[in-house]
Amino acid sequence: MSKVKTYKVIGLRSTLLSLILFLFFILLSKQFEPYNQSQLANIAMLLIAVLSITLLTGASGQISLGQGAIMAVGGYSSALLVTRLGLSMWLAFILAIFISALFGLFLGLAAARLSGPYLAGTTLVMALAIPSIAVRFETFFSGDVGLSVDYGMPPEWLTNLVGEISIEEWSLYVVLPFTAVALFAVLNLLNTRTGRTWRAVRDNEVAAALAGINIGRTKVIVFVCASGLAGLAGALYGFRGLVAPSVYPTDLSLTLLTAAVIGGLRSIGGAIFGTFVIVFLPDLIEKVTKNFAIPETVGIYLPALTIGLLLLLTVILNPRGAAGALEHIRHKKKH
Amino acid sequence: MNLRKPLILTVVASALVGSLAISSISASAASDPGVSSSEIVLGMQLPQTGAASPGYNKVDDAARAYFDYVNSKGGVNGRSIKLVVKDDTYKAGLTISTASKLINEDKIFAFFGSIGTQTHVSIIKDINRRKIPDIFVNSGYSGFYTDPKKYPTTFGGLGTYTVEAKILGKYLKEKYADKKIGILYQSDDFGRNAVAGFTAAGLKFEAKKTSASFIAGTQGSIGLASQLSQLKANGVDIVIIAAVSSATAVAYATASAIAYKPTKWAVISVGADATTFQTILGSKGVPAATSAAMLAGTISASHAPAPGDATDEYVTAFKKINDDFNKGADKRWDNNVMQGMNIAYLATSALMGVGKDLTRAKLVAYLEDNGSKLSSAAFAPLGYSKSTHEAFTGFWLGEYDATTLLAPIDGKRVVYTTDSGSGAVTVSNYMRPAIAADALPKVA
Incomplete structure (x- = not known):
């Protein structure tokens, strides 16, 4: 198969899978009440951030405990562009990708020299430091109070077209195209030469260097791409109502990593599954425990406890996550 | 990285997780949501x-x-x-x-x-x-x-924090005119609102000297040592706290640890709950009698009875x-x-x-x-x-006694009133109606 033909097949498959995801979310939202529609919108935006971990950690082997902080960069960029410069929300989302990618470039330049726990520590410090910056330069970033932004109301042309829709459904419609495009981009990146290069660096840096791959440059490029994605997710996440330090706490970064690990760090399908788990599992636990006389003091800790336990079990028993387990079952059936 | 069948399968698996979370659609009420006949x-x-x-x-x-x-x-x-x-x-x-x-x-x-x-x-x-x-x-x-x-x-x-701070600020300014008054506040709308009220009452704070702030919610992790050391180094005699109760407890414990003994503490009411204060310090091993002694003499305000x-x-x-x-x-x-x-x-x-x-x-x-x-x-x-x-x-001002009771200053409860704007602080003549014997409101 010629190179061009290969790319066409990859492109077609990526388009198809992105479209399937798009339609799946739309169809699922039609079965849901507004609250679960808003949860679906949360999944759609957090999925973009989890995909950034799939790229960074899954594909290139670089650990980040600070994706939430890059989300904050995207959130503040877009919110400032809208509130201070009066740009349209849509343009602000796109510009947030570039601003976050630029941030990722600087971060990547430093990160390329680090690995393992040193890189994890550096990115964790970033997650802790970003909220402080917003408070330190209070006049510009509005401190703890943050910047009040939202998706607005559904436009008239849309309600004329599809009838009355809830604010929650509208938020899903705003987010979903970006999620589909992000998925398309990640699928393409990982299935082409670029993705193979990243994986080569992840698996054996020395062998990759001997094969002519520039390790430092590759790592920086991954950081740029992952930061662009995380920044977009952060912009969409902030427009739920507020861009403020408490919207992007340190544990947001850890939650994203948890989703990626539970689903499978190296799998896009796993990223989708993991994101569904971290968003819907607390609701599911609440629904189940409602039927039992569990003391409030225990009940309020159950979701975090369950997800933490799930993460531990995944790491100990099934490090490749849900996607890895699925792959293992398929493999067993074949042989 | 395998991206074909597993992706579709995991999408379906995700759907299952999502479907489990679907709540049953309740029949829509004729009136506003949340009200039924019962x-x-x-x-x-x-x-x-x-x-x-x-x-x-x-x-x-x-x-x-x-x-x-x-x-x-x-x-x-x-x-x-x-x-x-x-x-x-x-x-x-x-x-x-x-x-x-x-x-x-x-x-x-x-x-x-x-x-x-x-x-x-x-x-x-x-x-x-x-x-x-x-x-x-x-x-x-x-x-x-x-x-x-x-x-x-x-x-x-x-x-409002502004009303409370105006009333408390006026009292502190008049009572402690010869003392250096400083503030520790959480840097959100709550803290800033209170600072605005104290400023409206005529108190002046200098950033990095008599005014120290921290990000709301970080009091437990940062311990507020640098903030209190700053106030101590600048010779602040009266420390005002405009923060949540957990921050007040941390501030008192840290001040004790760095041997900082201001002449007076004055705490905005939402951050001055005695039980919370004692519970938090108790979890750090401070005996109840000690925490009560730490709180004693603290000035605070309240709109309700102690x-x-x-x-x-x-x-x-x-x-x-x-x-x-x-x-x-x-x-x-x-x-x-x-x-x-x-x-x-x-x-x-x-x-x-x-x-x-x-x-x-x-x-x-x-x-x-x-x-x-x-x-x-x-x-x-x-x-x-x-x-x-x-x-x-309106608010009345009090001082915590040795039993953690907020007692009116000078033994007599005087309620002061003002607005959140530039209005003056005056004495209120409002008379609170009595509660009914069955403790239920009687509304016409």
Whole structure:
């Protein structure tokens, strides 16, 4: 198969899978009440951030405990562009990708020299430091109070077209195209030469260097791409109502990593599954425990406890996550 | 990396997780959501867990206890009151989701008594555009209430931080004219609002010298040592604290550790709950007698009676209801329990006042037209009108004694009143109506 033909097949498959995801979310939202529609919108935006971990950690082997902080960069960029410069929300989302990618470039330049726990520590410090910056330069970033932004109301042309829709459904419609495009981009990146290069660096840096791959440059490029994605997710996440330090706490970064690990760090399908788990599992636990006389003091800790336990079990028993387990079952059936 | 069949399979698996979470679609009511012939559903968000939760996580149980008492007496116009509570851990990102859950899944009639200035900022615009009543918010941030055109459905549940700071600031300025007064505040709307009030009272703070701040919620992790060392190094004699109770406890413990002994501490009321203070210090191994001694002499303010005031009729009535109906894990009687009971009493009054034909619009209109006539345990009247949705417009000043009771300064309770703007601080002549024998509001 010629190179061009290969790319066409990859492109077609990526388009198809992105479209399937798009339609799946739309169809699922039609079965849901507004609250679960808003949860679906949360999944759609957090999925973009989890995909950034799939790229960074899954594909290139670089650990980040600070994706939430890059989300904050995207959130503040877009919110400032809208509130201070009066740009349209849509343009602000796109510009947030570039601003976050630029941030990722600087971060990547430093990160390329680090690995393992040193890189994890550096990115964790970033997650802790970003909220402080917003408070330190209070006049510009509005401190703890943050910047009040939202998706607005559904436009008239849309309600004329599809009838009355809830604010929650509208938020899903705003987010979903970006999620589909992000998925398309990640699928393409990982299935082409670029993705193979990243994986080569992840698996054996020395062998990759001997094969002519520039390790430092590759790592920086991954950081740029992952930061662009995380920044977009952060912009969409902030427009739920507020861009403020408490919207992007340190544990947001850890939650994203948890989703990626539970689903499978190296799998896009796993990223989708993991994101569904971290968003819907607390609701599911609440629904189940409602039927039992569990003391409030225990009940309020159950979701975090369950997800933490799930993460531990995944790491100990099934490090490749849900996607890895699925792959293992398929493999067993074949042989 | 395998991206074909597993991707589709995991998408289907995700659908299963999602489908499990689908809630059953309830039949839509003819009237506003959250009201049926037998029930009124109210929703509250607060930090039940996390750094900001100590003390505040008792407000919901106290309010529910009062509502259960009302329900045991036949409810309001034949309807029982149900309070649904969500834990937002004092993180705005989560508050947005929990608010959506209360609105869309629990179908609440109104938000009631939600706690947290910073977290409420993230949802107030959405609540108001949906025209959902947002009553008795447990935040004294004046920005929520002074422009009803901006937030028409939001009504305060505390006196504003500006009003309290103006009253406390005037007293401190006059009483300690020869002392250096400094402030420790959390750098959110709560803290800044209080600073604005103290400044309006004529107090002056110098950044990095007599004024120290910290990010709300970080008090536990940072310990406030650098902030207190700064105030100590600058010779601050009187330290004002405008922060949550957990921060007050950390500040006192840290000051003790660095041998900083200001002449006086003055703490904004929401950060001065004695039980929370002692519980937090107790968890750090400080004996109750020691923490009581640390708190003794602290100046604070209150719109309501001191919880330890056994002679107050509201305290006696609410305390009995708390004993009989509170099912919370920690029902020890304190400021937080008192506040929860009091706003539940107010909510009951307002719902009674609207009458049988209860709608969201009618509740908002009722509070604007008649809210200022509603009485409660507070020694100051409510300020509700069409031009402001501020709650209690006055405070009395007190000093904690050795038994952690906030006793009126000089032995006589004087209630001062002012507004959140540039109005002067004057003595209030409001006379609080007595509570009925059955502790239920009597609304015409």
